Amino acid sequence: MTRTDQPAATGADRERKRGGAGMAAGPKPGRAALGWLASNEAGLLMITLLFVLLFSQLTAGFTSLFNLYALTRVLAIDAVIGFSMMVVLVTGGLNLAAGAIGVCGAMAAGWFMQALGLPVWLALPLALCVGALLGALNGALTVWMDVHSFVVTLATMSIFFGTMILLTEARAFSDLPPGYVALAKTRYGFWSGLLVVTAIVGVLLWLLFHRTTLGRQILIAGANPRAAAMSGVPAGLTVIVCHALSGGLAALAGLMLTSRNGAALPSMAGQLGMDWLLPAFLAPILGGTLLTGGTVSVAGTFLGAALVTVLTNGLLQLQVGEFWIQAFLGAILLIAVALDRLRAVWIERRRVR
Template identity: 30%
Template sequence: MSATKTDITVATSPSGGMGYWAQRLGLRELALIPIIILLCIAGASISDAFLRPSNLINILQQSSELSILVIAQSIILISGKFDLSLESIVGVAPMFAAWLILTDTSIGGSGVGISVWLAIPLVFAVGAFIGLVNGFLVVRLGLNAFITTLAMLILLRGTTVGMTNGRTMYGMPDAFLFLGNTRWLGLPLSVWIAGFLFLVFGLFMRYHRVGRNLYAIGGNAQAARVSGIPVDRMIWGVYILGGILAALAGLMLTGRIASVTASQGQNMIFYVFAAAVIGGISLNGGQGRLIGALTGVLMLGVLQNVLILAQVAAFWIDACFGAIILIALIIARFSGDGASRN
């Protein structure tokens, strides 16, 4: 019913042009692959440990939680909105469930001791509820998405710390940690989950009518509304979906580290935006594909690992990521993708 910006570009490009074939073959979304290969070569030359299976699996596992957040943020960005609160949901959703599970109040538990089988759905319910509130504030009240979700990030961060007075919660049942500490066919389950979700949502956004409608909304919400697309309802839906995916990422991270820390998820949103932007997701909405975002996640994961093996200080790693975002924005601006819409 509606076409994405990418589809419109392809349709109007000369049939024999390089841009046409780049769009058709998806070469643009795979542009980071050569950089990832070069980073791998650099990593292997820096340290023999880089190519060890344990290190490569470690890169994938540490990138899995970030991948889930990137999927959520990419879908929200494609629809023309922002959600900065995702990183706080990573902390507060599993923290609230763990708080209700633990009976030992000396480590921050509530003493209630609810069943783990009730706690796990509660993690996703908390994420969905926060997404619902974000959707209400942005869609129904018409508040600015950036400022609203920034305020929600701060509110949830304070709630996470205040809930346990800044203490780390541990000793949760094995079932609560299952997603983050289980292996299947030699790979962590979290890696399989992240890969599966990238495949499902990538196909959904590209070929399903709802996914294509989200591109249309991000491209021109008013035109999409005139064409009969339920814009408000779909924006509300992507915020709820984002909250659920962020809660999943939090549950996976909790399982990997076998605890819930008061600072869990902190600063992840910067890496999320870095991966999305360098992967070709437009901050203006309506453009980008999840396969590009996936290459952005992999590039950041490999780069971080290489810099750590090279014994680069953590603050310089953060500086590199900031520079990467700026470079990606400059490239997008001069290629026409980052131009502001009227």
């Protein structure tokens, strides 16, 4: 598996001998397979637990069963939003349209169920397909126009959201099947049932990136598109696949949010769906997915989302005032990317030696 990148092989072996740290410590090609990175997830987990401990001591409400249930429900959705961005970051690109696609997917599901009267088992996969299709369009445009996905998804964010508003006339679908709305209300103890969806998605993504040829091709093409193309990897195709996957995951997050809200709302991700951008970037970057592409950490993204959710929830419990939360999260992102940069420099130095 690590034959693709000789220097990394020793790193991966070393990592495995140390016993690794959870899912993401598995063997993978490229820079990610260096020992130090393995502790990133462990570090995130410890910081998160530390904050859980801190907030449970400082506030009365944090550890209440209902709050933990609400927290895990937000976490389940935000982690999927993070996955949606993660799978494009792997290619060295990004997806500004994630929020817009998420809302489009949710509104499509609402339309299928309320206007067409389709059953839930048919409407939800169809809505996911809508998301994947919009994502694939992003990928195809990126490859075909040969420009950075930033500008493509900036344009399509506007196009997707504008089209959705014109088609729905900005009206919500609130008459959804009770079975679907009940999905988000399932709970096991204080765990939200939505976490099951997130966990399944996470395992599938991990399998994709670490156990399939396609996944390895995506990682290689993300790390160095030219070298990948020369060694016969269809680099353009991997970009389209990743964008399609990102669209599908965004739609899934939209469906989960719709189930939680009990209605498909055009405004659920803010103007042009841009309210999702911050959680979308925070989770993977905190989790150690490099902006330059070629690395991925599914467990890291989940833990990144967990840290953000715990911090947001805890700060709200501390009565910091919800108006200041956004400023806090922005500052966290800034610190996270600075650390991300440090790590990238560090890995680069290790590779040169």
